[in-house]
Amino acid sequence: MILVTGATGTVGTEVVRLLARRGERVRAMTRNPRGVSLPAEVVRGDFDDRESLDSAVAGVGAVFLLDAPGPWLERHDLAMLDAVRSHGVGKVVKLSAIGTGEETEPRVGGWHLPGERALRAGKAAWTILRPSSFATNTLHWASRIKAGQPISNLTGNGAQGVIDPRDVAEVAVVALTTPDHAGRTYTLTGPELLSTPDQVEILRNVLGRSIEITDVPLEVARKQMIAAGRDPDFADGAMRGQRFIAEGGNARLTDDVARVLGRTARTYATWADDHRAAFD
Template structure:
């Protein structure tokens, strides 16, 4: 039995689907079981990583866990998993985490590193998936693409190597079900470095009409985005975008190493999600 946390998220729903397609018994931990009912898992149980008291029943009879990190949940999850006799955990982390530093560079890296440390220090066989920029980060542009032909935002030339959520899920399922991945740290990216402007252009091709990126002054964009994004995330995002301008994003081959096929390109992701932008 494999327990999937974060199953209603962009990656988690693919993990559940892939396990179901392989006929592997799957249980989903969900704060809202009704929301998770249509994912295809054999079982859906009420629970929350932020509420340790719910973890014991959810982990009963579980061999492996796909762990979507919830800030501060690492030690309680590890204790519950060890008590339940879980053998393996595959954790979705962030490539913002830096090894061998006394303090992480930003809060996002910080909370992922704390959970990584709990998992690494456990008796579980662990695998860490340090995901880079997720292609789904482009989804907030959808409101603008539906309303017209221009996406307005900061740093048109900021670079990233967007990774398809299905690729992250496929790596997770291999690590959950195959041997040879214990103690490994995989950095997951897409196959190419793209600017924000190039991503918008590719989305335009996917929806069948031209789209352009119009750069806003950073202070204007920051003020607009601060209305719906927490300040600590805003600061991290803007610092990262500014540093990346003119610098090609790192591209990793770890998706291919684990799955045996190249990572999906962003234009494929754009076609897969074209309905979201049309």
């Protein structure tokens, strides 16, 4: 049995689907299982409710550890890893973030670092996945594109190795189901460095329509996030990450997807073409 946390999110849903297709027994954890339809045993699990974690982990042999980024990650990761230890789970694959532990300035990756350290110190076989920016992050542009409004650019010409989450899910499934990736940390990127203007240009070509861009100062974006109800600590961390990207700090590519899957990572253009209906 393989437990997938964050099972209703972008990567988690795909991991569940791929595992089920392979014939694996899958348990999908979500805070609110009512109405969730997945090819798995769906269970309630809340990282802040230890009893629910014990129930979710009982009887499983491996865990895919995924949680939404934020300052709560340390607490959530450590709670799940304590449950893993208590129940003798043999393998954990953790979804982390690119650059975790590599920069002195706290940013999104810093939220994952305590969990990574605890995982390495435990007895379970472990694999850590550190993906770059997801192609699906640009789905939040869809409503503006449909309305003919400009795309907000917080990162200037800063480029990233934008990755298709489907590739992240495929790597996770391989790590969960084969023994060859224990003790490995993979930095997962797409095959090319892309800035926000680059991605917008690709969408223009795929959709065959005009899309404008407007630069937004980070302080303005921070205020907008907080006004929309986001936690100020989350907003601060997010803005540090945006500044890091704008300054070229995330302009890196690896071949780790190809090393694990035996094929080149999907391009952003491929992702955009497959998801054109979301923007039309």
